[in-house]
Amino acid sequence: MDSGPEIPWKRIADFVRQHTHDVRNGLNSLDLETALLNELVADGEAAASVGRIRKQLRSLALQLRALSALFQEPQPVAAPIAARVLLQIWREKHAGLQDLLEVRWVDELGEERVSVDVEMMASVFHELLANAAEFSTGGPVTITARAKGGEVIFELREPKKEALDTSAWGQPFFSTRRGGYGLGLWAAHRMMQANGATFMQRYIPTDSCLTTRIVLPCCG
Numbered sequence: 706m707d708s709g710p711e712i713p714w715k716r717i718a719d720f721v722r723q724h725t726h727d728v729r730n731g732l733n734s735l736d737l738e739t740a741l742l743n744e745l746v747a748d749g750e751a752a753a754s755v756g757r758i759r760k761q762l763r764s765l766a767l768q769l770r771a772l773s774a775l776f777q778e779p780q781p782v783a784a785p786i787a788a789r790v791l792l793q794i795w796r797e798k799h800a801g802l803q804d805l806l807e808v809r810w811v812d813e814l815g816e817e818r819v820s821v822d823v824e825m826m827a828s829v830f831h832e833l834l835a836n837a838a839e840f841s842t843g844g845p846v847t848i849t850a851r852a853k854g855g856e857v858i859f860e861l862r863e864p865k866k867e868a869l870d871t872s873a874w875g876q877p878f879f880s881t882r883r884g885g886y887g888l889g890l891w892a893a894h895r896m897m898q899a900n901g902a903t904f905m906q907r908y909i910p911t912d913s914c915l916t917t918r919i920v921l922p923c924c925g
C-alpha cells in the first residue's frame with residue numbers, strides 16, 4: 706500500500722512551531738476573556754470555576770510553548786567547565802526527584818575539563834533522571850563519572866525486571882502515551898550531539914539493567 710509522499714522533517718518542525726504559536730495566541734485571548742469574566746462574576750462558586758479554567762488555560766499554553774521549544778535547533782554556547790562541576794549539576798537536578806528515585810553516585814574524576822553548554826546539559830540530565838524515576842522498578846540507580854583515553858564518561862545504570870528494546874529510543878514519536886510522545890529523549894539526543902557528545906542506551910541482559918552513557922571529549 707502506498708504510504709504517501711515523504712514530508713521533509715524541517716517542514717514538519719516549522720509546522721509544529723507555527724501551529725503551537727497560533728494556538729497559544731488563542732489560549733491567551735481566552736485567558737483575557739476569563740479575566741474579564743472573573744471581574745463580573747459575583748457568585749463564589751462560579752468565580753472559583755473561572756479561576757480553575759484560567760489555570761488550565763495557562764497550563765496548556767505552557768505545554769505548547771515547551772513543545773515548540775523542542776523543535777528549535779540547538780544552538781549551544783559552549784564554555785570550558787570542570788567535569789566534576791558538571792557531575793554536581795546532575796546531582797542538583799536529582800534534588801527535586803529524591804522522593805521518587807534513589808541514586809548512588811560514584812565520582813572517579815580527576816581534574817578533567819569539558820567544553821559544553823551547561824544549561825543544555827542540565828536539561829539532558831533532568832530528562833534522563835525524570836525518565837529513570839517514571840520507569841523505576843523501585844531499586845536505586847547508579848551514576849558513575851570517570852575519565853578514560855582523553856574522554857569523560859557519565860554512565861547511568863538502572864535495574865530492570867525485563868528486557869528492553871532500545872532500538873527506537875531517541876526517535877521522535879516512538880512512544881505515544883498520555884503525556885509522553887518520545888520527544889524529550891529525542892531533544893536530549895540533539896542537544897548532546899550539538900555539544901559534541903556521543904550517547905548510547907542499551908539493555909544489558911547479564912546485568913538486567915539499562916545502561917545510558919554520555920561521552921564527552923576532554924578539553925585543555
